[in-house]
Amino acid sequence: MSQLVSDMSKLKVKAKSDPTPLSQEQFPARPAHGTRGTSVTLWANYFRVVTKLGILYKYTMDVTQIQVEGKQPAKPQEKGRSKRPAKSQPKEVKGRKLYFVIREALAELSKADKSLVLATEFKSQLISLTKLKLENNPLRLTIPAESNPERQDVFEVTIHGPAEVRVDDMMKYLTSPAPDSGDHALPRYPEVADALNVIFGFGPRSRVDDISPVGSSRFFSFKNGGIATPLVSNGRGLQAARGFFQSVRLGTGQLLLNVNVTHGVFKISGKVDEIFENLYVRAGPKTDHRAMRNLRLISKFLPKTRAWVNMTLANGKQVRRQKAIFSMATASELLRSRSHNLPQFDRDWEFAGPRNVKFWMEVPGQDGRYVSVHDYYQQKYKVTLKDYPLLNMGSADKPTYYPAEFVEIQPGQSVKAKLMPKETTDMVNFACRSPYANAFSITNDGRGALGLDDGSLDLFGISVDKHLLTVQGRVLPCPGITYLEKSKAKPLHVRPMNASWNMRDVKVYKPGAMIQRWSFVNILPDRANPVDYGVVDQFGKFMSDMGIKINQTIVTPPTEVITVDNALYGGKLGDFFTWAKKQGIEFLLIILGSMDTEVYSKVKTLGDCTFGIHTSCVQGHFKKFGGGSPGYFANVALKWNAKAGGINHKLRDDLELAKGGKTMVVGYDVTHPTNMPSGKSDEAPSLVGLVASIDRDMGQWPSIAWEQTSKQEMLGHQLIEAFKSRLELWKKHNNGQLPENIVIFRDGVSEGQFGQVLEKELPLIKEACSALYLAKPQPRLTIVVSVKRHQTRFYPTTEQNLPKHLNIENGTVVDRGVTQARYWDFFLTAHAAIKGTARPAHYTVLLDEIFRPKYKSEAANELEKFTHELCYLFSRATKAVSICPPAYYADIVCTRARVHRPEYFEISDVESVVTAGPASSISSSSSGKQVHENLRDSMYYI
Incomplete structure (x- = not known):
């Protein structure tokens, strides 16, 4: 296998002496692998996957609930009534209920055919090793209600399909040196990767009492409490937890499983009275402002929280049932109820405790009466309740109150929360771990949590190597930096050490x-x-x-x-x-x-x-x-x-491509509303930030920002005018001349959107150029996607030349092993990570009209050098940054645009734990705030 991978690493990387023009519809092939720099052997957080699978069969499932919570089917109304008989309407099934229904459906299928090998993500997909017979379709299932096992819910599961998933075709593609007609598309074989991800996720998802899945690829074990730390400095009842990410990836000549340590935010778990005690939550009157603040904070955290409730049935039997917390008991909530004999709250108490709330109690053979929750529990159960707020486990219309002492929040409930500054600090400190600590977790705890060694994968004929993947990298040299001498104002050259330097006895360059x-x-x-x-x-x-x-x-x-x-x-x-x-x-x-x-x-x-x-x-x-x-x-x-328009420092040896002053570099990014208070996510626009250089030293990057439709990644026609404005600014600062080369770093798009960048955004960029260049030769364009938010990490394999922070060396570039030889991409760690594990930036070339025509066989080396040295030109730092400045600046511009719109993106201390909603149809021409004309052509955002 190692020989095959070695052979595949040479696939399509031989440089052509006379490169042929590339079709606009096809991503440029890798011109060659890079060769410059000092060779280094690394571990990557990937495992090799071995399989001889041929065809998988993919089905989809629709699940509906046709009888709710034990209700009997509708009966005809009595004679003489005018109303028509009621019908039981099918109801969509979600969440944990959907999980249990699909689990039961798989059990029924396996009961009918014990030879079946099945996997699912417990939502809508079903993967089978063989075709299903489906003699009974839809399946009708009767399942005990989780909140009350004495009740029965009835569901219908309809199975559609199958679609054939050709794993064998993908494996042939990976191991074949021949060009493929689909090489213009990324990602390749997404349906195969999706099916395999379902299979890999099936094991951990099946352990519902142990593993909490988040999204499609993150898994957190809460067995014995899991690995977590409280984030309670702001009283919101959150915790950070450590888990594992996994995803199938296509490598050079082999199938890989990317596994990484990941961190998420969850609701804190445990007995509610102990949580209240730790968060200083006590029932209090409205006049107690400190208590009211704490109560409001925790009240935002509790709704829809799964909990166990200890209760005593009418026959005296004590049981533990699962219920969802509706809310904390509040006086204002009762205003919406139309029930008779409503609970009574003491005057001026909003969040009340057991002494301050009375409920109507029916006593057999006597008149009903109001009794406080405190007295009821004292008299009936000999329990003295503390002054913690009560919890409503019913609804607004029919509240059912339980004391905090009888409720326990279940672990593993993920939330989307915009963290407060102190919470962010605590989260970062918790997540900051050395490379070796993360590598050890992946190869030990990770394999167990993800079930990489259990039987479910064996049934599908899949095995995962025990050891991390070894890859070859290269360490590029640091470029020199130039300032001015303090006394003579002459150029002074500074040599960076570990990708950083100081400004002792120097002045800014300009x-x-x-x-x-x-x-x-x-x-x-x-x-x-x-x-x-x-x-x-x-x-x-x-x-x-x-x-x-x-x-x-x-x-x-x-x-x-x-x-x-x-x-x-x-x-x-x-x-x-x-x-x-x-x-x-x-x-x-x-x-x-x-x-x-x-x-x-x-x-x-x-x-x-x-x-x-x-x-x-x-x-x-x-x-x-x-x-x-x-x-x-x-x-x-x-x-x-x-x-003010100055240049703080420059490279000692100018960027080769920029020497003639004819190359403009552009970066743009889109940021979307995430982790926002309920309702605001639908209103908030997505924001675009675009920067462009205006000088050969790459020292000034004026910007422009605008709004577009919420959660829309691809840019619309506003890009034309924005791009034209950058060209005009370049022309203003370069003696009326327009650039001959434009290198564009597009930040943050996923592989599935690469083609859209060429189909939707490139024509707009070309239209902007045409409007200014007119009959003159159009500029040569290169588009590179830069991605920072990915899960690939590299670890040193030897202590030789190992930095104190135990990370790989700054300037490390990897373009083999975890990349695909057919495409032109590379990972670059330009910076020196002082804490935690270094995250490389991932660059993929989507269009190249500059580097391969100009540098021929050295195109890969020159692009890597250009990108690496750009990372030393971030104006507010005396060190190399982790992603090239045009992408970094564009991200900062987007962040500043969010700051300008606090009505959308700021949250108060009580708007805390939320779930992002669907995209809205906000107009891209909505009246967003514009940067003042005095600052528009400056780096105001830095």
Whole structure:
């Protein structure tokens, strides 16, 4: 097998001396594998998959519930009634109920034919090793209700198909050196990969009491509590858990299984009274504002939460039943109920405890009466309840209250939650692990959690290698960096070490426009100490020493301090910006007591969109800006110079392609509304950010951003005008000349969307070019997709030259083994990962009219070098970044566009745990905020 893989690695990679033009419909073939750099052997987080499968049969299933929760079939109405007989309407089945129905359906099929080998994802797909006979279709199944086993639910499962899935064709394709008619498409054989993913996921999904699946490919084990850490600093009842991702991938000459450690956010589990105790949740009157805040936070977390409830039946038998929490018991909820003898809440109590809620109790042989929940449990069960809020396990119309002491939240309930800053920090710290720790988890705990060694795969004739895949990589050399000498203002060359360097005794390479008028203000919580004028004055002198053109006289602000409350609600921040505008202020230094997202959003919206004033937010903490830290000052100063149009540093040896000043580099990205409060996801637009270089040094990247239809990835006709604006800006800065080459980095699209980039976006780009170039030769285009959010990781195999952080070396490029020889892609780790496991960027060439025609057999080497060296040109850092700047900047522009729209993307502390909704039909021409014309052609976003 190893010889086969070696042979396949040479597939279609021989460079052609006279490359033929590529069809627009076909992705460019790999011109050759890269050869430059120092060779290195690595492990990849992949296992080789061995199978002799021929054909699989794929079926789809429709499941409906035709009788609900034990209700009897509808009976005719009594004679004389005018109403028509009621009918039991079929009902769609979802969630855990769907899981149990499909599990029972598979059991019925296997009972009829014990030779069947089946797999499913317990939603709609069914994979079989042989054709099903299906003598009874649909299947009618009677299953005990999970919330009450004494009741019976009736379901109908209709099976459609089959469609043949040719695994053998895919294996022939992987092991054949011959060109294939489908090589213009990506991904290849998606139906086979999908079927195999169903088979691989069937084992862990079958362990419903142990494994919690999230999406199509992530699995979290909660056996014995799982591997989790609370995220409870904000009182929202969340936890971070560690699990495993798996997905079938096509490699060079072999089938692979990509396995990675993954992390997710879940509802915290355990006894509700203990959760309330840990989160300081107690029932309280409306006048207790602190208690009300905690109660509101936890109340957003509880609805639809699966729980076990300990209850006593009428016959005295104690049972444990599964139910879904409807809500915390609230007085306002009762206003919607039309039931008789409603529970009664004490006056001014919204979230009430057992002492503050009375319910109507029927007593045989006596008149009914109201009794408090506390007294009822005391008298009947001899249990003294604490003052925790009650839980409604019924509905708004028919509430059924249970004390927290009798309810336990089940583990493994995933949520989509936008994390608060402290929660994000806790999550990152939990997920940050060394490469060896992750590799060990994958090869040990991962195999067990994913069932890679259990019998379900053997039945399908599939086996998974025990060891991680070994791949060959190369380490590219760091480029040199150029600044100016501090004394003579001559070029000074700096040599990076471990992909980073410092600015000791240097000035920025090129200062921006003179900053004549600037000022500052502190925005602080009540009674916090401000950063005084002297520190700000020191910062001005520091920037001047760095070679930044700045008037060291600060324009004295009308006030040095605005409280957070006055900034957000009192109009003081708007007044301050109005003053700044009248004074002709160009830059404002905003000193924050903490990184409050609401304050930050308001500052950036006022500065970027309303008044057209550059703003820079800094943390006033003594260890940050407030202490005059030179490192912190330098980082902020780099942003100021970039905003002013300067170039902080350049490469010692210019990018070869950019030397003549005839190559423009473009990056664009789309961000979508995710993890948002219920309802807002449907309203929020998707946002596009586009940046383009305007100089040969790749130091300035002005941007443009706009809205488009929610959750739409492919760009529409607005791309034409946006692209034209970048060409016009290049022309303005390059003596009226348009670029001859345009290299485009398209960020964030999946393999399945690669073809759409060429079909939908490329024609718009060409139309924009045609409008400006007219009869002149059109520019040569290269489009490269850059992806950061993938699951491929590499680990060192030897301690030789191993960095202290135990990661692979910066500059590592991999274009064999985990790639496909027929396509032109590579993984690049340009940066030095100080913490955690380095994540490489993945680059795939979709169109190439530049590198292969210009560099012939060296095209792959030159593209890798170009991309790698670009990563050293991120203007606000003295280190290489993990993904090339055009893609990175485009992502930052999208993030800033979100900040400008807090009505869509900001959440309050009570809008917490949510599920994203379907795409909406918001118009792409909706009136989104636009960047002020004063800043439009600058790097305001940096």
